[in-house]
Every structure is written in C-alpha cells, then in structure tokens.
Amino acid sequence: MSIHADVNTRPPGPGRTAAARLACVLIQPFLSRVVRRTAARHPSLFARLGPHQTTDFLIDPVELPFALHLRPDPEALVFRAVPRDAAPHTGAVIRGRFLLLLELVDSEQDGDAAFFSRDLEVSGDTEAVVRLRNALDDIDGSLAEETAAMFGAPGRAMLARLRRAYLNDTKGQECI
Amino acid sequence: MMSLAELICPAGTPAALRVAVDAGADAVYCGFQDATNARNFPGLNFTPDELAASVVYAHAHGTKVLLALNTYPPAGKLDLWRHAADTGARLGVDAFIVADMGVADYIAHTHPQVRLHLSVQAAASSPEAIRYYCESFGVKRVVLPRILTIPEIRQIRKEIPCEIETFIFGNHGLMVEGRCSLTNYLTGQSTNMDGVCSPASDVEYVRDADGSMSSQLAGFTIDRFGPDEKAGYPTICKGRYTAPHRPEGYYAFEEPVSLNLSRLLPELIEAGVHAFKIEGRQRSKSYVRGVVRAFRAAVDDIKAGRKANIADLLALTEGQKQTQGAFETKKWR
Numbered sequence: 489m490s491i492h493a494d495v496n497t498r499p500p501g502p503g504r505t506a507a508a509r510l511a512c513v514l515i516q517p518f519l520s521r522v523v524r525r526t527a528a529r530h531p532s533l534f535a536r537l538g539p540h541q542t543t544d545f546l547i548d549p550v551e552l553p554f555a556l557h558l559r560p561d562p563e564a565l566v567f568r569a570v571p572r573d574a575a576p577h578t579g580a581v582i583r584g585r586f587l588l589l590l591e592l593v594d595s596e597q598d599g600d601a602a603f604f605s606r607d608l609e610v611s612g613d614t615e616a617v618v619r620l621r622n623a624l625d626d627i628d629g630s631l632a633e634e635t636a637a638m639f640g641a642p643g644r645a646m647l648a649r650l651r652r653a654y655l656n657d658t659k660g661q662e663c664i
Numbered sequence: 665m666m667s668l669a670e671l672i673c674p675a676g677t678p679a680a681l682r683v684a685v686d687a688g689a690d691a692v693y694c695g696f697q698d699a700t701n702a703r704n705f706p707g708l709n710f711t712p713d714e715l716a717a718s719v720v721y722a723h724a725h726g727t728k729v730l731l732a733l734n735t736y737p738p739a740g741k742l743d744l745w746r747h748a749a750d751t752g753a754r755l756g757v758d759a760f761i762v763a764d765m766g767v768a769d770y771i772a773h774t775h776p777q778v779r780l781h782l783s784v785q786a787a788a789s790s791p792e793a794i795r796y797y798c799e800s801f802g803v804k805r806v807v808l809p810r811i812l813t814i815p816e817i818r819q820i821r822k823e824i825p826c827e828i829e830t831f832i833f834g835n836h837g838l839m840v841e842g843r844c845s846l847t848n849y850l851t852g853q854s855t856n857m858d859g860v861c862s863p864a865s866d867v868e869y870v871r872d873a874d875g876s877m878s879s880q881l882a883g884f885t886i887d888r889f890g891p892d893e894k895a896g897y898p899t900i901c902k903g904r905y906t907a908p909h910r911p912e913g914y915y916a917f918e919e920p921v922s923l924n925l926s927r928l929l930p931e932l933i934e935a936g937v938h939a940f941k942i943e944g945r946q947r948s949k950s951y952v953r954g955v956v957r958a959f960r961a962a963v964d965d966i967k968a969g970r971k972a973n974i975a976d977l978l979a980l981t982e983g984q985k986q987t988q989g990a991f992e993t994k995k996w997r
Contacts, residue, residue, distance in 0.1 A: 536677075536707040595679075595949040601980045604895050604920075611871060615706050615864040622707030625948050626677035 505573060508553040512569035519556070522635050523567035527560075529634065534562045536623035540616040544578040546570075549586035560620070580612035580620075587654035592621075594630045669929075669963050670939040672730065672829060673956045676708045676946055681718045683949045684727075688960030691728035693761060694718070694945065695859075700748040701732040702785060703945040704859030716755045728758035732945075733771075734783035735859045736764045736842070746770055753778050761807070762786075763842055763856075768801040781805040781829070785842035785856065791823035798826050805829055807941060809841050810923060811990050818935040827938035833955055834943025835982065836923040836989055839901055846900040850882040867898045887920075888913075896920020896983040920983030925991055926959070926974040930966055932991075951980055 527534075534541055537560055544566075547556040555575050559566035570576065582589070584607055591597040592608070599621050602608035610617045624631075636647035673689035675681035684692045695701025697709040710718065715731075722729045731752040737745050745767045749760060753775040760778060762768045763785035771780060784807040788794045797803040805827040808817065821828055837844075847861050848854045855861040866882045875891030879898040886903030889895045896902050901917040923943070925932065932940070940963070942955050958975035965972040978984055 538707065540706075592948075598948045598951040598954075598980055600897075600947055600982075601951070604982060604984055605979070606877070606889070606892070606895055609869070609871060609877070611869050614867040614869065618705060618864040619707035621948070622677065622705070626679045628679050628682070 505571060508571040508573075511552075512554050512571060515554075515569050519567045519569060521638065523558075523565050525634070525638065526631060527562060527565055530627050531562070533623040533627060534560065536626060537619050540579075540613075540619045543580060543613060543616040544576060545616065545620065546575055546578040546581045547589065548572075548581060548583040549589055550583060552586055560623075578612065580614075580616040581610065582617060582620075583609040583611075587650060587657075590632050590650075591654070593624055594632050595625050596630075668938055669933050669967060671956065671959055671963055672939050672941040674834075674942055674945040674947065674952060675718075676703065676705075677949075678710065678714045678718050680945075680949050680952050681729075682721060683952050684956050685722050685725045687953050687956035689727050689956055691730050691758070691939070692718075692722055693730040693732055693941075695732040695734075696748050696751075698744060698748070699735055699857065699859045700745050702734050702783075702855070702859050702861075703732070704735075705946050706864055708946060712751050712755065715752070715757075719756050723756070729756075730759045730761055730781065731757040732761045732783070733767055734761050734763045734785045736785075736856045737766060738857050742766055742770065746774075749775060759804070765801070768797065768803070772801040776802070779804045781807060782826075783807055783842075784809055784831070787840050787842045791820050794820070794824045794826065798824065805938065807831075810836060813994060814928065814931050814935050814991055817932070817937065821936035828936060829939040829941055830925075830932060830937050830991075831923055831943055832925040832929070832932070832940040832959065833977065834922055834947075835897075836921055836987060837899075837901060837918070839917070844901070847881075850884055850900065862897065862899045869898075894920070894984045902982075919985065921985040921987050922981035922983075923989055923991075924977060924981065924986040925988055926962055926972070926977070928988060928991055929962055929972060933966060947980075954980060 541561050545558040547558055554569045555572050557566060557568050557570050557576055588602060588607055592599050599608060632647055636643035670690040672691045672693060673684040675684050675692045675694045681692050681694060695703060695709050697711060698704060719729050733745055733748055749771050752760060759781050760771050761781045761783045763783040768780060780801055780803045782788055782797050782803045787809050788797060788806055789809045789811060794806045803826055807829045810831055842856055844855055851863055851866045853860055853863050862881055868880045870878045870880060876888055878885050878888045881898055886898060886900055902920045904913045905916045906913045942959060944951055955977060958977055962972040962974050978986060
C-alpha cells in the first residue's frame, strides 16, 4: 500500500488535535525510558551517527495520531511524541506506516526496498537518514523485542499481535 | 580449475557480516571507513577493531573475509591504501580486492601471502587485460564487468590463468566500471577515488503536493516519480531526462533495475565461473539475510544435482524490476 493516499492527507480536526496532544502526554514517559535504555545498551550506534548525533529527526508513523521527534545526542537525548501541527522543524523526516518503521528499526525489512516501493519516504538531510539507518542496522537483536520485554509478558504479547496484524495486512506483498 | 561456485556476500557493518556468515556465505567482502573502497558511505563500513573481530567470527565459521581496496588513489597519495593493506594483512583477511595497479603492485610485493582479486572497478574484460594483471601482480581471481554474455565468459575462461567471479544479484551498472565520472561532474566528488557514487550529502528527495517525488543530486533533478510509480537510486546513470527528441522524459543511460541471474546459475557454473558475487554492502541486514539464504539454497541444490528452487527476490530489486542484462543477450539496452 502506498502511503500517499493515507493519513498524510487527512485534515487535523480540532478533536483529533486534542486527542493527539493527550496521546503525546500519555506516551512520553514510555518513550523517555525506551531511548535511555537503548542508548545504554547500544552505545556503539552513536559512533556511526558521527556529526548527526545532534541532528533533529522527525519520524512520522502515518497512521498514529502523533509524530516522534528524535535527537540522538548522547549528551542530551531527545525522543518525544509531538502532535503533527506542533512538530518542530527538523533536519530530516522519515515517514511510513508504524509497523513498517518498526520492522526497519529491527532490520526485518530492507529500507531501500521500502523506498523503492514508495512505502517509505525520506526528506531533508539524506546523509543524516543514511547514518541513522546504518547505525540502527549494526545493532544485533531486536529493539522492538527489547522494548516489549520492558513490559514483561503483556508487552511481548502486544508486539506479537502487532506483528501478526502487519503480516496479515501486507500478505501478498511480501516476496521473501 | 573446477568451479567451486563460492558465494561472495556483502557486509556493510559487523552485524551484517555475522548475518551473511550465518546465512551461508562462503566469503564476505567489506571495507574500511574511508576512501579505500567503493562504498564509502556515511555510517557504513568497518573500523580496524571491528574488522579484527569480524575476521575471527568469519574464520570460526569457515567463511573467508575479502577486503575491498577497490578505489583509485589520487596521484602521489597512496599512503591511505598502503596503510589499509597493511592493516588488512595484519588482521588476517583472506584476499584483497583491488583495481589500481599501484595498489596491486604494493600488495604483491609487501604482502605476497595474501591473495589478490581484481575488482570489477578495473574493468578488465578481455583475456589480454586479465592476463596482464595475473602476470604482473599475481592476481588469482578476476571479477568480470557486467557486460559479457555467458558464451564470452566461457571463452575467456579458457584463455586466462585465474579464477572468474561474476555478479549474480544487485545493482546493475553498465557504465565502463571504474571510469564513470558522472557523480564527479555534478558534485565534485569522485566515485572512483573518493569511493562514493551520488554522495548522500548531495541527495535530496522532494515530495510534491500530488504525491510525486523528485530525486535531486547537487540541486539537479535527475528523476521524478509519479505517486504510484516505483522509485530507484538517485544515480545519474539511472536518471530520467528530457531532450528535444524526447520531451516526455526518458532513461538516457540506464533504467532503475537490478541484476538477478538466479535462473542462469547452472549455465554460469558450467561455463567455469568460480564465485558468485552478491552486490549490496550499502543494504540492510534484512537484504543480506534474504538474498544470501536464497542463493545459498539455489547453489546447494545445483551442486547436489537438484533443480534449484529460486526464491522470488523482486521486492528487493531497484525499481522492483530485474534483468539478466548482458549475461542473457548483448541486445539488452
């Protein structure tokens, strides 16, 4: 499915905007914990980011009510949910469906292939995006599973359910 | 020499190397984080410490490590390449992949115990050229440019004293490899000396209101993809251009398409090809895992006398299009 006809084109109504702000507030403690834990467990990824440790990225899961602002600065990590209408100006934008982005973070799917199929969009500083992709790709194991494990069995069950839903949704598109 | 049908697999990071080894690579090729290799991309490649650990991992699993030193040093600036060769030899790599004669000569004299493979970047496509490298530098294997048919490869095989490696999957560039200056023309950086084709720092993607996407290099638009059109890499050779005789825009050099020779594997083995190379050090672990597993199974089937069951790899190809290119016919483009 192309993302072009999807959530990007939906007008942000006032009710949705309020819901987005509430969702951002609720999810923020979780995001802070995830980014601190990831940085502590995988310090080597910062070397691959090089000068783009201080670049601001907007990661935009198109079907969620908010986007994610990431600044992978080991001295001052930022990973926060932001309503789209209040998103900061960032150096690079990465846009796609949430579970595709999750699969890319875990190298379960190939970013170039997702770009070729137009399921993934990038804009802004391409070098920053390439560095982030390569830094994440050099991580062994699954960040999604590490994150799910923070919440024990319910977290792992939720992740498995999300993945099943994604696989069912993309059935017929996968060739491998 | 009997064909061993070795599978030569890409690794852009230590994690990708481990994935390639675990997926069944006979050898993995990789490079340092500098201009000594032709995938000098941001955030990619190996530090010496990472390569040391990777060589240990690969060798423990019976996999060879080939170090790509396949760019051309600018005149008088060979030190970076010499240092990389010295480091690679010290860490125990199994072969160097080289293009430049000066680099080949240095390694042949300084590290004669390490095999030399001639990179596709050397564009050696005739028996005379290949024999020159073999006789002058002791090259043990040539990676052939992607411009030859299988009958031509079979004939070359009879006339050279070294092994043959061919690409079987991945990026498909029919330019005279090692001689392309298109990136240099627009960006000032050299694919062949700086090791980067279409440097990411010069690439920008612009989304238009109708969902179309333009890919730009150094401010020049080199393609524009409609909302539902598959995309390709932002390389000039695969750009789409308008001209007085083609105002609608057309691919002047090549199309976004990947090489896939999975169906030609039996013929290539029969023609005497010793090793099959999978392109894609810049690709993800997911790509490496999927493509290496698919070709491992196919090569094993063929070697065992079974009909190869080739996995569908179309989703991983550039522009989601694949070709057998010149290997099938010279009429390709």
